[in-house]
Amino acid sequence: MNVIEKGKKQLIGLSVTIIVVSLAFLAGGVFLIVSGAIGISESAYAVGIVLKMVFGVILILLGIVGLGAGIVMVWTGGAIKAKYGSIMEGNLGFGTVxxxxxxxxxxxxxxxxxxxxxxxxxxxxxxxxxxxxxxxxxxxxxxxxxxxx
Ligand SMILES: [Zn+2]
Ligand SMILES: [Zn+2]
Known part of the structure; x- marks a missing residue:
């Protein structure tokens, strides 16, 4: 496995991890906001509700940014493959050469x-x-x- 192939695999692995973590952030943010909203309806402790809401929004923003970054990285990985694919085949001795x-x-x-x-x-x-x-x-x-x- 050459450097480009290895780098590409690492890039895709990393971007999948980022997407999964981002989705977890999104889910966590939604959960916090929903639980905060339930807190409002139950007239619970006000500071706790505000903290939940703020953390929820931050988590959702992080999740969106992470998702964007992950998608860009997957796209970059694909672009690297498209650009270096033929060179890699030559270097690795694939095919009939x-x-x-x-x-x-x-x-x-x-x-x-x-x-x-x-x-x-x-x-x-x-x-x-x-x-x-x-x-x-x-x-x-x-x-x-x-x-x-
Ligand atoms: Zn030589
Ligand atoms: Zn001879």
């Missing part, structure tokens, strides 16, 4: 790429001067005919 490791810097490079995009290492295999067969760069002799490279 075979990957090779750059011997110089260790980056993952597509097998058909001739140069490392990170350090510029040249991947094209040298051809045997005798038989024309492609030979690995670390070989001193042709693995097909034995000619000195």
């Amino acid at each position: 075979n990957m090779q490791k750059c011997p110089k810097c260790g980056s993952q490079i597509k097998e058909d790429e001739k140069f490392c995009g990170i350090c510029g290492y040249h991947f094209e295999k040298p051809k045997c001067p005798n038989c024309g067969e492609e030979v690995d760069q670390d070989k001193k002799y042709c693995t097909n005919c034995g000619e000195k490279m």
Whole structure:
């Protein structure tokens, strides 16, 4: 899992948490206001009613702000996926593309790429001067005919 994928999962997890907490705040706020209203009808202790009402309104406001933030974060997560999705697939080696490791810097490079995009290492295999067969760069002799490279 690369950094973008991990970040995206964390972002979505965090935003879901925020939405759940916001909903709890909303419910708590509504409960406080309702219980405050019941208090008024029962002519209970006035300061307690005012506190319940104020906390209820604060909780509802926090809940609304949290919900908005959560929705924005989910949307951002989706946008990140849309923007980096194709790059991630290449980096992670999904699909039919075979990957090779750059011997110089260790980056993952597509097998058909001739140069490392990170350090510029040249991947094209040298051809045997005798038989024309492609030979690995670390070989001193042709693995097909034995000619000195
Ligand atoms: Zn490299
Ligand atoms: Zn050869």
